[in-house]
Structure formats: C-alpha cells, structure tokens
Amino acid sequence: MNATALLTFLVLTGIVALVSWLRTKKEQLNTLSGLFFANRKLGFIAVGSGLLFANINASTFIGENELSYTNNMSVMGWGVTAVFAMLLVSEFIMPIYLRSGIATTPDYLEMRYDRQTKLIVSLIFLINYMVNLLPAVLYGGAVGFNGLFHFSEHLQIDYWTSIWILVWIMGGLGGLYSLLGGMKAITVSDTAIGFGMFTGGLLLPWLAVKHIGGGSWQTGLQTVLNNHTEHFNSIGSAQDAIPFGTLFTGMLLVNLYYWGTEQYIVQQVLGSRDLATCQKGIALACAGKLLCPLLINVPGVLAVHLYNNLGNSAEVFPRLVGDVSPPVYTGYMAALLFGAALTTFNAGLNSASTLFMLNIYQPRLKRRKQLASQAALVASAKRFEVFVCLVAMLIAPMIIFAKGGFYTYVQKVGGLFSIPIFTIIFVGFVTRRVPPVAAKAGLLFFIVTYGITQFFLPVPLHFLHVLAILFVLTIVLMLAIGKWKPLDIPYERRLSAPLDVTPWKSRHLYAVLLILGAILLYLLFSPLGLAKQP
Template structure:
C-alpha cells in the first residue's frame, strides 16, 4: 500500500466533502422539496453531472472492464447506445413528468391507472434497490479499493473479511453523506467529480499505454492496434457478451426504462429549474456517456496485453490502475472511484426514501392519522435510509458468488424490474382507455414469464432478446384487455407544473450531433476501423 497514494486519496476526498458541505450549508433540508429535489433549482450542469454520476459507479468500471478484458468491447453498448434512449426520454417523457409536477415516477402511474399500480411499482423499485443496485455499488467499491490499494495483501487479511470490512465502511460513509446533505450535496459532489474525471481522469489510458510500451506510449498504442485486436471489436457476435443485434431489441428497452423511469435517475432531472435545463442536462450527460469507453472499456483492452491471466477478472481495472499509475495518480483515481460509488449509492438511498415517504408512508399516515408534517416525513425518510443501507451492506458481500460475470449478472437481475415497468408506462402514455387491470396483468405476466426463461428453461436466446419478445407480447395483451374492458372515462393529462416547461430550442441540433458521434464510435471500434485480422 503506497502511503503517497493513500494520502492523495484522503486529501481529495476530504476536500470534495468539505466543498459540498460549504455549498449546501444554508440549504433548507427539513422540507421534502429541499431534501429530495434540491428545491427544484438545479442548473443544466448540475443535472447533467447528476445524471451521469448517478449512472456511473464502481460497478461500471469493474464490470465493463472485466468483460472487455475477457471478451471484447461489445459491452460498451450499454453506455454508448444509451444515448438514443436518453434523447428519446428528453423529448417525450421528461416533459410529461415536469408538466404533471410528479415527485416520483409511480405518481404518473397512479394518475394514469390507480393507486394499487403505484404501490406495486414503488415496492418493485425498492426491492430492486435493496437486492441489486445498492449492494452492487458497495461490492464493486470494495473490489476496486482492495485491488487499487492492495489492502488485503498489505494487512495479510483474508479477502472475504476484507470485503466485509470495506463494504461496511463504504455503506456507513454513504449513509452519513446522504443523511446530512440530501440531493443538493449529492449534485454538488457530482459536478466536482465530473470535472475531475473528464480532465485528469482521462490520463489513465495514457499511463497504461506508456507502461505497456516500457515508457513509450506510442509503442504501447502500436501493440494494442496490431495484436489481439479482436478485443477492440464493439460489434458483438452471437457468442459475445453483448451481441450487436440486442442493441435494437431488449437493450433499447432497458435503457428507455433506466433513463425514463428509474427513480434515482429521473429524480436528478426532476430537480431542474425548468424543462430547458433538464433537456440540456440530459444532452450533457449523453456526451459524457460517449467519452466513457476511454475509461470503462479501453483500460480492459490494454490490460489484455499486460496480464496473461488473472484469477479474478473483476480486479482487472483496479489492478491496472494501481500498477501503471504514479502514486499520486493512483490516489486521484481512488478518490474518483470513491466519489462515483458514493454518488450512486447516495442517489439510490435518497430515491428509496423518496419512494417510501411519498408512495407508502404518507398514504398510510393520512389514513391512520399519523404525524405527517414535512419535518416528520423527513425524519421518517432518514430512518428508512438507514434501514435500507443496513440491508444492502448485509447483502453486498454475497455477490462474490454470482456466476456468469458480475456485470451480466446485474443486468439479468434488473430484467425482472426494468422492462415490465417501462411496458405499462409506455402503454399508459400512448393510450387513453387501457384500464388498471391491464397494467396489473401485464406486470405479473411479464415477470413470471421472464423468471421462467431465466431460472427454469434454457431458451437459447440472449436475455435481452427475451425481454423484447415479452415486451411485444405484453403490449399486445394489454391492448386486448383495453378493447375488452376499456376505462369508462378516458385519461386526460392534467398540468400541475412547478417549473417553466418551455423546451430547449436547440435540442434537435445537438441530438443529431450526438447520434453522429455514436455512429462514428461504432465504426472506429469495428472491423471497418481498428479491428484487424491477426
């Protein structure tokens, strides 16, 4: 464990925490709007960085570099192709949310269907956060820090024990940060991290290439471009982790769900001061997603030329960073990974308590005459965050035993929650008379069928293709139920906006540029670009 690297990590982390506290010390956090939505006054830079860093965490760095190391760059599709979904969400879904003034995405489902649909979806979100999102962030963080700083090796501790200790340290710090700062503190630290990652953070590939080339980064680059170039291929085949065809089927649906429905993501956009700022922020986050292959995939490809084998491929990113970087830079990256983990973890905690308070506690409090003032609800929210955090900390270490690759495992588990919810949301937005019965049936049908295909029967199809097939079948069944038992009174969108809802005038020009860059990236990392036959 290098002391200079550790000292750099501590100094940067403390500085970010202090600056976040200083910038939010006068914020009113004893109100629901202040604690959950930063009083709805975030600018586009805060929204964009908030969206990006709520999305990126150590699981992304660990998981995507692992698959790039063991397979190829086809896994970059999760990030690069998400630009299409982000632009669609910006144009068609976020405007609806801001026009209706909702606090949570299930609020729209209540207005469109009924309260029971809202409650079911809220519980699905919470279950997803507790068993998948939050534990995976803690697990990925523990793996990253053990590899980066060599903690288990330095203390000669068992890796299992080290994993538990690091998970509980990260979980405790994350809970403390979320409880004291609310969404505003999270977005301030995310903005700082965005600047740090897309300036100094982008030097990582340079250090890795220099290490590979024995001090000459040009030689390292030449090695990567001329040997084992199959790892540079982003056009996945049938046997790759992400077949190229899945980008146009289930992956598009998962990304639409994620950017347009997932509470801890949408909540960043709901805190914007107006619709134009929200749309600019989404465009900024989309541009960030197009830069991220330099950090999420390229290091894993370079590592192929440095390490002949690795007992645990999940360690490849953190080990590479520690091996190729000067001590100060290793500490710098440690602070970035720590910050990325905390921001996603805190956003998940904040959104969990948002869902619980607005959609579960407040209705029960009103019904049973419990105390439900804003101050009381904030207290309940903080206690619930502590509970969720403890559950996630208990679950996280056991992800170590997941099969099929850490990142792929997470995406498969997410399939139980993602596309089913997006399906009923989409049908609710494009139709007026499909009844609540159809939404409840659609959720149950989709989840059961997906579970059967993943747990009991081998279909031979990629899970993303299965999600797309079930999406089409579920939509058809919901429309048939709508014809059979239509709502007596058609749904009408009711305006209740808290911010200006005039759209960003130049959004289509920037959308076209982002789509063009997306296509160019795929061309570069393809047989028509850098991939050559050895």
C-alpha cells in the same frame, strides 16, 4: 499499500466532501422538498453531472472493464447506445413528467391507472434498490478498492472478509453523506467528480499504453494497434456478452426504462429549474457518455496486453491502475472510484427514501387522518435510509458467488424489475382506455415469465432478446384486456406544471451531433477501424 497513494486519496476525497459541505450548509434540508429535490433549483451542469454519475459508479468501472478484458468492446453498447434513448426521453417523456408535476415516476401510474398500481411499482422499485442496485454499487466499490490498495494482503485476511469490511465502510460513509447533505450535496459532489474524471481521469489509457511500451507511448501504441485487435471490436457476435443485435431489441428497452423511468435517475431531472434546463442537462450527460469508453472499456482492452490469465477478472481495472500509474495518480483514481460509488449509492438511498415517504408512508398517514410536521417526516425518511443502507450492506458481499460475470449478473437481475415497469408506463403513454387491471396483469405476467426463463428453466436466447419478446407479449396481453374491459371514461392527461415547460430551442441540433458521435464511435471500434486485423 503505498502511503502516497493513500494520502492522495484521503486529501482529494476530503476536498470533495468539504466543497459539498460549503455549497450545501445554507440549504434547507428540514423539508422533504429540500432533502429529495434540492428545492427544484438545479442548473443544467448539476443536472447533467447528477444524471451521469448516478449512472456511472464503481460497478460500471469494474464490470465493463472486466467484460472488455474477457470479451471485447461490445459491452460499450450499454453506454453509447444510451445516448439515443436519453434523447428520446428528453424529447418525449420528461416534458410529460414536468407538465404533470409529479414527484416520483409511480405518481404518473396513479394518474394513468390507479393507486394500487402506484403502490405495487413503488414496492418493486424498493426491492430492486435493496437487492440489486445498492448491493452491486457497494460490491463494485469494494472490489475496486481491494484491487487498488490490496487490503486483504496487507491485513492478512482472506478476500471475502476484506470485501465485507470495505462494503461496510463504504456503506456507512455513503449513508452518512446522504443523511447529512440530501440531494443538493449529491449533485455538488457529482459535479466535482465529473470535472476530475474528464480531466485527469482520461490520462489512464495514455499511462497504460506507455507502460505497455516499456516507457515509450509510441512503442506501446504500435503494440496495441497490432496485437489482440479483436478486443477493440464493438460489433458483438452471438458468443459475446453483448451481441450486436441486442442493441435494437432489449438494450434499447433497458435504456429507455433506465433514463425515462428509473426513480433515482429521473429524480436528478425533477430538481431542474425548468424543462429547458432539464434538456440541456440530458445533452451534457449524453456528451459524457460518449467520452466514457476511454475509462470504462478501453482500459480492459489494454489490460489484455499485460495479463494473460487473471484469477479474478473483476479486479482487472484496479490492478491496471495500480500497475501503470504513479502513486499520486493511483490515489487520484481511487478518489474518483470512491466518489463514483458513493454518488450512485447516495442517489439510490435518497430515491428509495423518496419512494417510501411520498408513495407509502405519507398516503398511509392521510388514510388514518394523522398529521406530521415536516421535521417528523424528514426524520422518518432518514430512518428509512438507514434501514435500506443496512440491508444493502448485508447483501452486497454475496454477489461474489454470482455466475457469468458481475456486470452481466447486475443487468440480468435488473431486467426482472425494469422492463415490466417500462412496459406498463409505455402502454399508459400510448393508450387511453387500457384499464388498471391490465397493468397489474402485465406486471405479473412479465416478472413471472422472465424469472422462469432466466433462473429456473433457462432458454437458449440472450436475456436482452428475451426481454424484448416479453415486452411485445405483455403489450399484446394489456391491449387484449383493454379491448375486453376498457375504461368507461378515456384517460385524459392532467397538467399542473409547477415549472416553465418551454423546450430548449437548440435541442435538435445537439441531438443530431450526439447521435453522429455515437455512430462514429461504433465505426472506430469495429473491423473498419481499430479492430481491423493486421
């Protein structure tokens, strides 16, 4: 364990924590609005950084680089094609949310369907956070840190024990950070990490190329461009982790769900000052997504030139960082990895508490006609965060037994919860007479059918295609129920916007530029570009 790298990590992590504390110490966290939404005063840089780094975490670094190493650049589809989905969300979905004055995405389902649908979806969100999202973030962070600092070797303990220890350290620190700082502290640290990632963080590919060339980046670049170029190909075949066709089926649906429905993502936006700020923040996050392949995909491709056969391919990113970087830079990347893990973990914790308090706990108090002060509600919210944190820390180490690759496991399990929710929200957006019973039937049908096809009776079809097929079938089922038993009174959208909902005037120009950037990236990483056979 290099002392310089460890010291650099501790100093940089301490600086981020200090900046977050200084920027938030005057914030009022004794109300649910302050704890969950930063009192709705976030600017576009904070919104954009919050969106990006609630999405990019240690599991992203670990998982996507692993698939780039074992497959090719096709895995970049998760991030690059998200740009199109994010722009659709910015244009069509976020205005609905902000005009409706909702605090959680299930709030919209209560308006459109009924209170039971809201409760069911809130519970699905919470289960997803506790068994999938938060454990995956902790596991990815633990794998990364063990790879960077080799804790298992230095402490002379087995690999799984080291993962347990690191998971509990990260979970404890993350939970404490969320409890003390709330949403404001999370967005401040997101901004600081974003600055660090898109400045010094982008040096990693250059360091790797230089290492491949034995100290000469020119020689390394020539080696990379003339050997193993098939790994640069983003046009995935049927045998790859992300076949190209899935970008237009389940991938699009997953991204629309994620950026337009996922509570811990949407909550970053609901703290915006107004709609224009929200749309600028989303555009900024889109620009960040186009830069991300340099850190979350390209290093995995470069690692192909250094490692023939890793025993644990999930460690490819931290091992590359440790092998090609000077100690100070290793500590720098460790700080970014740690920060990225904690920001997503904290955002998930904060949103889990938001869902529980606003959609389950408070309605229960109202039904019982019990009153509670804001201080008592905040205390209950923090206790629930501790509970969620403990559950996630218990589950996280078990992911080591997942088959088919860590990142594929995360996405496949996520599909069990995500697209069913997006499906009933989508039907709610585009219809006026589909009744609440159709939403409940749609959720049950989708979850049960998808679970059977993925975990009990596997079908010979990529899970993203399965999601798209079930999306269509569930819509047909809901429309049929709506035809058979329509609402007596058509749904009318109620507007109660607490914020200025004037759109950003330049949004269409930036949307065109961002989509053009995504297309150019696919051309660069294709047989017409870097993947061309020498």
